[in-house]
Amino acid sequence: MPRLTALAATTALLAAVGGTAVAPAVSSAATVAPAAANAPxxxxxxxxxxxxxxxxxxxxxxxxxxxxxxxxxxxxxxxxxxxxxxxxxxxxxxxxxxxxxxxxxxxxxxxxxxxxxxxxxxxxxxxxxxxxxxxxxxxxxxxxxxxxxxxxxxxxxxxxxxxxxxxxxxxxxxxxxxxxxxxxxxxxxxxxxxxxxxxxxxxxxxxxxxxxxxxxxxxxxxxxxxxxxxxxxxxxxxxxxxxxxARWFTGSATQLARPSDAVRLVGLKDGRLRNAEGDFAAGQWSSWNDMGADGVTEVTSAATFSVNRIFAVRDGKVFEKDGDYATGQWSNWFEPSFADALPRKAVAVSASALNHALHLVVIGEDGHLYNADADYEAGRWTGWTDHGGNFKRVTSATTTDGVNHLFAVDATTNQVMEKDGDYCAGRWNGWTASGPSVVTAQDVAASASGRTVHLSAVTANGTLVRTDGDFAAGHWSGWAQMPGSGITRVTSATANGVEHLFATSGGRLKELDIDLAAGTMNSWAEPAGGADAQSATAAFTR
The missing domain is CATH 3.40.50.1110 (SGNH hydrolase)
Structure with a gap:
């Protein structure tokens, strides 16, 4: 896969830091543009x-x-x-x-x-x-x-x-x-x-x-x-x-349904997990609910259509819990079928999904990055693949062309590295420095819309920078510094033209929403009435 080049100009987001706050709503952007307004x-x-x-x-x-x-x-x-x-x-x-x-x-x-x-x-x-x-x-x-x-x-x-x-x-x-x-x-x-x-x-x-x-x-x-x-x-x-x-059918004036705009947020505090649901179309959050887990050190999530799949690390093992928002049913915590085959104890984890396929990546205690893939439609997991390296944090995002983009923080240099797996072509590239220019970080987060990856990094001094990688055009935007300070961890989820950043600062969970089309953002605020958290994960169900 070709290396993305950097754009000299930064995005309009920098100019919008002090601009008008936006309330995220369902975007009119869709995979296919809507038909004429009066079309049956x-x-x-x-x-x-x-x-x-x-x-x-x-x-x-x-x-x-x-x-x-x-x-x-x-x-x-x-x-x-x-x-x-x-x-x-x-x-x-x-x-x-x-x-x-x-x-x-x-x-x-x-x-x-x-x-x-x-x-x-x-x-x-x-x-x-x-x-x-x-x-x-x-x-x-x-x-x-x-x-x-x-x-x-x-x-x-x-x-x-x-x-x-x-x-x-x-x-x-x-x-x-x-x-x-x-x-x-x-x-x-x-x-x-x-x-x-x-x-x-x-x-x-x-x-x-x-x-x-x-x-x-x-x-x-x-x-x-x-x-x-x-x-x-x-x-x-x-x-x-x-x-x-021939008038065999005429259709009706029924309006096409808008895509879902509900985020599934999970916060980790003192080894316990709590979740809350944010409905951005309705402009409201649910209350926080305990997820019945303790001793958790890391958590990630990814959605396959209506099912949010949560993966938690406890005692070096990976556990899964699935919530189907179409049926309202939750599973208990369980060890996925790959669990016994994990080559090393897990210290960090990330997941991303496209349709029924979920890609799970784990950093082992040896610093290597391992990945396994699930096909939930077929009901099976692959084995683990060792991608090497010496990493301490990892995030991932899958673009709509079936490419899984991995971003990991090197444990020695703190540099953000990238490796891409093209599941349609059946090949991986090698590790390279990621983003428009070299950046060092203590944490990273990535989410995707179309073939664009939205990458954020927490710097050593607790500030947050972000960039957009347009893999269709082959370039990155410049790094843009976000407002805020004292940030320790970050995660993100993108849907309907809005990127939602969730970060921990001062032991509290904060949210910043970016309208990608307008290039504007709101101010940091506490989601779901506020919560203490050391880290979080977020995903949109469909």
Missing amino acids: VVRVLPLGDSITFGRSSCTGNGYRGPLQGLATAGGRYALDFVGSNRNGVMDDYANEGHPGFTVDQIGQGVDQGWLAARPDVVLLHIGINDLNQGANGTDTAARAVALVNKIFAAQPGVTVIMQGLIGASTGMNNPMPVNLSANMDAFNTRLQQEESVQQQAGRHFRFAKAPTLTPAQMNDGLHPNDAGYAVFAQGFATLLDQTYS
């Missing part, structure tokens, strides 16, 4: 298997992200995706894509209520798992027709748009698992014939043959990469426009 909202259920889910998409958006962008650019209607599953960095990540599911398994899901959201349109892509498991193309097509009939029986009047199986192509990373071409052709031909049958019965059904993608547009023999998903989205976009023009 069309409820769309993406239904299928791993391709609907977005497998092998670095962002997790799959075809849904490009499709939403095309609809937004057209301005005729806005898409509101529905479904019980979640994947993608886009704000509207709902879908009903289930990796590995066959046609019959998807049919069982329809029986169990997957149409409960009453979509205007069902986008259907199914069948490849049947064929990949040896099923006949004609028989699989017959089951797919039965599924289409089941959808219309469950919701008469719905529009069903189906794209055929993607033309077989050897992918960049893996060969095609089996020669599926003949069975895929039989499947696609039968469903193409079904289009006129369904329409003659008065049903709103369209079918389009999927594009044959090039090897550069495939990640493996079955799944596109992001470039391939963008091409695949075009097919759905064309049929959506045609069926909307």
Whole structure:
């Protein structure tokens, strides 16, 4: 990965230190710009298997992200995706894509209520798992027709748009698992014939043959990469426009939901943890609650969608506690499956997440930095990787392109060092000095928005400096000194265009909020009514 260069000019934040305080609110910035103000909202259920889910998409958006962008650019209607599953960095990540599911398994899901959201349109892509498991193309097509009939029986009047199986192509990373071409052709031909049958019965059904993608547009023999998903989205976009023009669906005036703006804050004091919830859209905090842990020396957290996952170090071991804010359920403290394999006792810890993937980094008692990765959708952890070094503090942030950026304070020089892991490309770079220029620190914090990392460092004299690393453009802003003094620890979390810094000073927990678009900030204040703390961690659930 290329080294980021420094911008000569500092950000507008320095000029705003004495400026107007801002109250953080839900930003209008989103992954995809909103459609025209008066555009009707069309409820769309993406239904299928791993391709609907977005497998092998670095962002997790799959075809849904490009499709939403095309609809937004057209301005005729806005898409509101529905479904019980979640994947993608886009704000509207709902879908009903289930990796590995066959046609019959998807049919069982329809029986169990997957149409409960009453979509205007069902986008259907199914069948490849049947064929990949040896099923006949004609028989699989017959089951797919039965599924289409089941959808219309469950919701008469719905529009069903189906794209055929993607033309077989050897992918960049893996060969095609089996020669599926003949069975895929039989499947696609039968469903193409079904289009006129369904329409003659008065049903709103369209079918389009999927594009044959090039090897550069495939990640493996079955799944596109992001470039391939963008091409695949075009097919759905064309049929959506045609069926909307035919008035098969009209949408409604329902407003699109805003993304969540709730931070989950955990404070550490004298070995005990307490948590509080900050709802920035409503402008209010909850009270503090004890988390039932003692003897804790370090804590970190990261959210995978609605679940905040908290990792605490006690007696050199790492423990986890998960809170699902969609269901209101909390787990007990437990040792994750990697616990016994941790090479050294842990002295510091950091976590960051993207979609269902969580990246945990630990500094061992030997000063080395170790990392392990969890896939909560698949329910598994990797083993530990030793990244070497001699560090005392660590922070991390994962950008929306799937790159995990590690920032660690060298135990000897106090210099902030950086190492980046590109999980989409499957490679790490080496340790380098981080930021626009060399800085020494006693603590660091990082959070991300898009492909930009917001990095803060507590200097030896207790002041706080910060910089923004734009990894898409390849540069850092200059270090900007923040107000305040006597700071010992810092953490940060960013959502909806606002970076929230939480720092400890004088044994108290303080908060400073930065509107990244406006370049303004408010003053330091005590969150959740105030609390004593030695350190803290914060994460936004989605």
